[in-house]
Amino acid sequence: MKEVDDFYENSKLPFKETLFALSEIILRQDKEITNVLKYGMPFFCYKKKMFCYLWIHKKLNQPYMGIVEGKYFDESFLIQENRSRMKIFLFDPQKDLPLQEIELIIQKAINLYKTGIVKV
Structure with a gap:
């Protein structure tokens, strides 16, 4: 079993x-x-380049997905906090996951690498 598992x-x-x-x-x-x-923490890589990760917000006690290049996104559900580059997407574990928004953000993040905005 891998460490991430x-x-x-x-x-x-x-x-x-x-x-x-x-x-x-x-x-x-x-x-x-x-x-x-x-x-x-579990990081997700696109062609070996880190683009997002999962973690638990210490103050809010909620799981979140961190977007490494979040500075390129302006969706209202992403939170900057004191980060210059990354933004996070908080989730309530008692509610259904917002699948459409998650998939949108993942596809946008991958497209940053595919289009060359962020180098792979």
Whole structure:
């Protein structure tokens, strides 16, 4: 079993199901996406270039998807906080995941690499 699989297995409820579902959604968006453990958290790479990750917001106690190149996005549901480059997408583990918004953001993030805005 890979280290990243251990991350999901060892995650606490109610976050475990949300994080696992998010990973499945992200991975099915493109065959070039891989999931690796970096800095103790699951990162998703497109052609070996990190583009998003999953984590738990310490203050808000909510799972989120971090978008590495979030500065290129202006969707109202993404939060900048004190980050200069990244933005996050918070999720309520008690609610259904907003699949359409998640897929939109993942496709936009991948397109940054495909179009050369961000170098692969």
